[in-house]
Amino acid sequence: MSEHGHGHGHQHGHDHGDLDWSVMGPVMEREAEVSLPLYREIAGWAAERSERVPGPVVDAGSGPGVVAALLAEIFPDREVYAVDAEAALLERAADRAHRTGLQGRLHTHRAELPGGLDALPAASLVWAGRSLHHVGDQRAGLAAFGRALLPGGHLVLLEGGLPPRTLPRELGFGRPGIESRLDAAQEEWFAGMRESLPGTVKETEDWTALLEAAGLRHVATRSFLLDLPAPVPYETRAHLIAQWQRRLDHVELDPVDRATAHRLLDPEDSAGLYHRPDLFLLSAQTVHLAVREE
Ligand SMILES: C[S@@+](CC[C@H](N)C(=O)[O-])C[C@H]1O[C@@H](n2cnc3c(N)ncnc32)[C@H](O)[C@@H]1O
Secondary structure, three states, rough: OOOOOOOOOOOOOOOOOOOOOOHHHHHHHHHEEEEEHHHHHHHHHHHOOOOOOOOEEEOOOOOOOHHHHHHHHOOOOEEHHHHHHHHOOOOOOHHHHHOOOOOOEEEEEOOOOHHHHHHHEEEEEEEEEHHHHHHHHHHHHHHHHHEEEEEEEEEEEEEEEEEEOOOOOOOOOOOOHHHHHHHHHHHHHHHHHOOOOOOOOOOOOOOHHHHOOOOEEEEEEEEEEEOOOOOOHHHHHHHHHHHHHHHHHHOOOOOHHHHHHHHHOOOOOOOOOOOOOOOOOOEEEEEEEEOOOO
């Protein structure tokens, strides 16, 4: 549940470039699976606060469909549409639907956001999980999410939160606080990603105001923790190693941090990520809930 340079999104409508989806697909899927306790809590919270308008559920920017399948489970009487621009990710969503017996109810729809939702039936719930920030014009994106809703339908917008922490400040070697320095680099990467989006618009990310401007009524904002303390299970460790690799892909580190990173990613080093008993995952995801009034 972090961005850390998936890099996808900014290339939509252009050359899909250097991304190898046979690698990124499984990485994204495992990341979403590791984050499932968080998504389950968010979906439960949103479901509790939403009046029961009958109608389909749309996962806008679904990626590999982990959350779409969760939504299908939480809303057992609804059709669910996983919408994404990447065919390889939707294939994973379709496979998941088959594996879990959801194939009759969990549909995939390949489309570019924000316009691509127009082809779907109006929804009782639109879930936008860290997908809006990949849309150049976020204001227009929110308006499209709003148009995709039935009267009384809800938008669950996951944007903002805190970057993950995975290691103690003092690692036992190197200079303390390497993750804070990676956060700063991540902000630079993110700004560059947004700048390179087609039709990008600089916008104050006051989500409440933007939701209201899109004709929706803001209902609530809350942040949820993903809190996986040490010792972490194998899948979480595998996810965190991949995440560290991605975080390090984008950054210029000074020689001390470079040496620290090298040790952390060395499978043979007993103080590295592959073996450390103190590896954990703590992050926060902010969620904004809004309703399209009758
Ligand atoms: C950060 S990932 C989040 C995936 C998923 N919602 C989750 O929370 O695990 C963003 C997703 O949005 C998709 N995406 C980005 N820009 C898009 C666009 N313009 N149209 C459709 N999908 C897009 C990406 O392919 C990716 O699957």
